[in-house]
Amino acid sequence: xxxxxxxxxxxxxxxxxxxxxxxxxxxxxxxxxxxxxxxxxxxxxxxxxxxxxxxxxxxxxxxxxxxxxxxxxxxxxxxxxxxxxxxxxxxxxxxxxxxxxxxxxxxxxxxxxx
Amino acid sequence: xxxxxxxxxxxxxxxxxxxxxxxxxxxxxxxxxxxxxxxxxxxxxxxxxxxxxxxxxxxxxxxxxxxxxxxxxxxxxxxxxxxxxxxxxxxxxxxxxxxxxxxxxxxxxxxxxxx
Numbered sequence: 626x627x628x629x630x631x632x633x634x635x636x637x638x639x640x641x642x643x644x645x646x647x648x649x650x651x652x653x654x655x656x657x658x659x660x661x662x663x664x665x666x667x668x669x670x671x672x673x674x675x676x677x678x679x680x681x682x683x684x685x686x687x688x689x690x691x692x693x694x695x696x697x698x699x700x701x702x703x704x705x706x707x708x709x710x711x712x713x714x715x716x717x718x719x720x721x722x723x724x725x726x727x728x729x730x731x732x733x734x735x736x737x738x739x
Numbered sequence: 740x741x742x743x744x745x746x747x748x749x750x751x752x753x754x755x756x757x758x759x760x761x762x763x764x765x766x767x768x769x770x771x772x773x774x775x776x777x778x779x780x781x782x783x784x785x786x787x788x789x790x791x792x793x794x795x796x797x798x799x800x801x802x803x804x805x806x807x808x809x810x811x812x813x814x815x816x817x818x819x820x821x822x823x824x825x826x827x828x829x830x831x832x833x834x835x836x837x838x839x840x841x842x843x844x845x846x847x848x849x850x851x852x853x854x
Contacts, residue, residue: 629782725832730784
């Protein structure tokens with residue numbers, strides 16, 4: 626079974642801190658994604674990556690950046706955390722050429738910015 | 740801009756009933772449509788994926804259909820059980836000329852199956 630692991634289930638950070646959310650997948654998937662999920666707004670795509678060192682902006686990239694130095698790891702970075710970035714963050718991956726392959730999600734990181 | 744709508748937002752039915760969840764999308768240029776299940780505080784689990792050239796997919800008690808031209812999909816759950824209680828999300832894989840660029844999700848249907 627594919628495993629997508631997000632390093633933290635819960636995080637509490639202060640406004641202005643630099644925050645790293647880590648995601649690792651163990652199935653050699655090319656494609657990796659970061660979403661945030663908010664009540665009433667659903668899931669929204671922040672960034673995605675189809676290969677090492679490449680990244681593409683999703684629908685709401687402002688205030689975020691990403692890093693993909695190794696194929697199995699995709700990091701989401703909040704350069705200067707703000708309270709409106711309090712949310713559930715979900716990482717996902719899919720195999721190469723995987724437009725028609727289901728996404729595999731991690732269990733999420735619930736981030737609170739105070 | 741692709742928009743995905745799910746109706747109803749919430750549904751509560753007695754155990755054993757067959758039920759239908761609805762999903763509609765505004766742009767028919769999709770690679771596929773996926774149905775996910777999400778349990779409280781957890782990530783999403785993929786249930787079914789229907790490619791744009793397909794009409795339906797089945798897995799156990801679940802059957803999903805796709806009518807791309809009308810922008811609609813349904814998820815049919817047969818003989819519902821309390822363990823089916825969860826939020827069900829529909830998502831379409833977007834096509835943007837250069838290729839797929841991620842999923843657009845509906846806001847989900849919160850389903851409760853009463854024992």
